[in-house]
Every structure is written in structure tokens, then in C-alpha cells.
Amino acid sequence: MSKNKKLQQIESKTQSEGTDENIFKILTPSKKMLEKMKAKRALVYHKNSTVRVAAARALSELGIPTQMTSICSGSYQDLKEELEKEAPDILIVSNDIDGQTFEEILTIHEKLKSDRLEASFFLLSEDGSLSAALVQLDYFIDGFIVIPFTSQTLNNTIIERLEAKSSPSKPDRIFNAAREKFILEDYIEAYNLFESACQMDELQSMALYFLGKISLKKGDVDKALEYFADSYKHSDENYMCLAAYSKLLMDQKKFKESYEINKKFIDTFPIRPKFVRQTILLALANHKQDDIEELTEIIPTLRSVSQENNNILAAGLIICAKYLFEGGCEKPALKSIRNCFALAPDRPQILEEGCIVLASNGHQKKAITILEKNSGIKMPKSVFLQIQMEIYYHSEDYDNILKIGQNIINAQTNGSRCHRIFLEVAGKMKLGENQIQRVLDDAKKKFPDENITY
């Protein structure tokens, strides 16, 4: 079909069908809320002017007078200053604030506006992954708005959340009053309020979780564990409690108990990159090989748009591979290593660690091939040399160490590791005194503070 004919068809279809108004329909705020919003201040932070304007427009349609909405697009510091100056009731900020995360901004906002029924915090995020959106369960965030947005997604998310806050239930009010004291670090009053909140069924699990947090602030770990356990007993689906409880148990080296809670946690909520390391370590500590094998299948599917997350995942796969090699599971171990390089293709540390695991488990040739294949990664020659040395060292290929080791004198290595490997191997192989002395002198010159001996 010719292009013109096809376009004509599209045009006629456009005219005949018309648009479905519903998907762009914006909710109408209630009169009560419109009235309430007249006295509110707002602050919008985003680098892109279209996003800022759209968010400000959404706020104005909610009844916030235009002159009460400030707009900021500067640095992280500019936002902090603007936030402290304006003390806005409603804050809409981007997920990535000038290269930094939003947590500190949220803390400042909560301190400035501790009555959270009167204040709101929204995130605008270019990272539209589930992993990013789950941040709403880590903090008391009112909304996570994905970019690209539509007028419907932006306005309605804000309207729905603010409407819910404008008519709070009794438990909401009680919980909010207790949390306000917690935010203001008045832990004695917060403790009393959360203790009485425990009388209400709806609040029991969350109130007990906060009592645990207050105990932790006081340094009473045993009491905190007791409260978290109680909170878990009342609800095994309290995200905040599950996350804090399993972490505290792990910190206390109670690996068996921590494993159980963590298992409940990852069975209830989608596993996220930030919890992968903890999950792997607990599986290892409890010798759960099945979990490790399952994780090696899951981790590659968790690939995120954030490279930082992908690096965490890749590091996790290396730990899994190491364990699987030790258990004699070659095939899944090799697959894990392959996947780890795919997740973090530009990270010399991942390349090095992955190659070391391969070399230590009889796959020196593979490690060298991978290293050479990845020689295009932006890394200094000295790092390449160091990885080569490590591969040969872990596969006990001493001849090659002595061969390439001569190059370390001309290389600007970051640490003394290459020299140490060379000297250790040279001793074992009874290399000529002159060659050893040259490397030893070089090591002493480059690392005068270290006690490097032969």
C-alpha cells in the first residue's frame, strides 16, 4: 500500500471515530477542598519547564492561588533554601534533585510541616519502574507521578490524595498526631501517643512498629525487637515493619529469624534491588541453596533503568555464582556470571570480581577471554593489568604472572596488590634476585608507607 493511501485511511479514521473524552477526564475537586486549598502554599521543583508549568497548573486547578505557588529549578541547595523560606504545605519535587535523592528534602519538609494531614509530598519520576515506585512504601509519600505524564495522571493523582487527606478518619487523626510528635523528635510524647494508638485495631501494627523505632532511637535494641515482633504478629503485611524487623535481626546476627521475616517480606512484596544483597546473605547464612538458585533466575529480570541498581544486582549475582561454584553447581554459576556482566557492562569492579570468581573455579580461559572482550571499558591500563594478575593468581598460573608482572614497574597501579602478588609468586618460583629486587624497589618507591617485603 502506498504511503499516501495509508495516511488517507488514517485521516478518515480519525475523523470518523472522534476521541474518547474519558481517558483525559480530570476529577473535579470538592468544594470543601477548594476552600481549604485557598490558604495553602506550594512549591514545585523540576528541571524541565513544561513539567513545572503542568504541576503548577494542576495546583491552581485545585484552588491554590497562583501567587501562592513557587517554582524552583536550580540546584539542590537552591531547593533547600527555597523550601526553608517558603515552608510550603504542598511540595512537588523530582525524584532526582540535581543528582541527589529526595530523602533529605522530605525530612526537611516533614520537620517544617509536621502535621502531615495538612501537608503533602509528591514525587515526579522519570524512572517509571516498579522498583522506583515502591519507594512509596518506604516513606510517607503522598504520590509518585510518572513521567511521561498526562493531565489525567498528574491532576488526578494530586486530587485523589489531597481529597483523602481533607476528610481523615479517626484512626488517621490519632496516628497523625502521634507521628507528628515523632517527626518533631518528642519521643516521650510520641511514645505515649503510639501506646494509646495500640488500643485501636486499625493502628496496632503501625503503632507497635513506631514504638520499636522509638526504642531504637533510645538504643534499646531488645525492646525494639520485641515491638517489631508484636507489630509483625498483628500484621504480617506491614511493609515498614517487615523491612525494619528483618534488617535489625540480621544486624543482631540472628540469621535464622531474620531469614524467616525476610522470606515473608519478599513473598509479600515484589523484591527490589535494594533488598537483594540482604536476601542473598540470609540465604547463604542459612544454607538455602534453592533460594540462591531461584535468585539467580530472578535477579536478571530486576534490571532497572538505574545503573546504580543494576550494579547492586550484578554484585549480588557474583556472590551467588561464588556459592554455586562451591556447591558444584557449575551451570547456574556460569549463567550468573554471564548475567552479571550483562547487568553492569561498564564497571571494572564487576568485571574484576566476576573474572576472579571464574578464575578461582577453573575457568581461567573464560575469564581472560571476557577481560579481553571488555578491554574497551573505560579503565586505566593499570586496572586491566591488575585484573589480569588477579585472574592468573586465582587460577595459580604463576608463569603468566611472572611474564606480565614485569609491566607493573611502568604501570601506575592504585594499590600495592600487583606488586604483592608478583613478589609472592616470585618467591614460590624462585625467580632471579635481580628481577625480584627491581619490583621490590619499585613497590617501596610507590608505596613508601606500606611494609612490602619479599
Next chain:
Amino acid sequence: MKFEKMSDLRHFVLLRNDSSGTFLISRQDVQLVELKKEGVVIIVPKNSCVVSHNVTLCFIKLPFKEAIKQFPLPGKIKGGLEIMGRIKIITPNEDAAETITVEIDYTQYDVQNWETLVESYISKQTNFNKLKVKL
């Protein structure tokens, strides 16, 4: 273990400037900002278009593994959505001087397919709105 794929709904957008004969086919060139009823707001490299230029956009759902070396012919990419439009507003980006934000009004497009695409983003947002700390 409960897990859901993190690599979720995303589109890769190609742009051909029909007025100047140039095109943007690299994955990083076009970023989606806002999906409108009869248009779109995108971020593109500076000097890639001016107001009133006619453009053709091609929306491709990710993951898409094939390499694209030229702007595809209509119907060439399975599931790709092709739309024609005109540049309405251009705003320079103060944070990234090498880019501009461009608002495009659609002139020829398949309404149903466009609304399906928009609905998928709305549905994603609706799902995310359900993720909230519960008391």
C-alpha cells in the same frame, strides 16, 4: 519469592523532520514528557526542529532489540505507532542547554491507537497509586 519485572512500560520514539529531511533515531535522542489528547511534549537535541516544521513520530514499545539505522517505512515496525504532527512550541531547557522541549500538535494519527498508548500509561499510574503505606 514474589517478583515483578522492573523493566516495564516504556517507549522509544523516533522523529523525522519532514520539513528539513533530518531524523532522530538514537534511543537517547527523544524523551517523552507529556502525552496530550492530540499531541505530545518531548525533549530533543537543540536545532533538530523549529516552530511550524512538520514531523513524523514513530512510537515503539520497549524492549525492542533490533538496531534502527534509518527512519522506518510505514508499517515496517510491528506494533510501531506512526503519527504526523506540527511543531507548536519550542522551549529551551535551562538545565541541559544542548536540548529543547518541543510541543507537537498531531495532524494525522490513528486516534484509537494513540489512546491505547496513553491509556497504558494511565493504567500504570493507577497501579502505582495503589502502592501506599497502609495503616
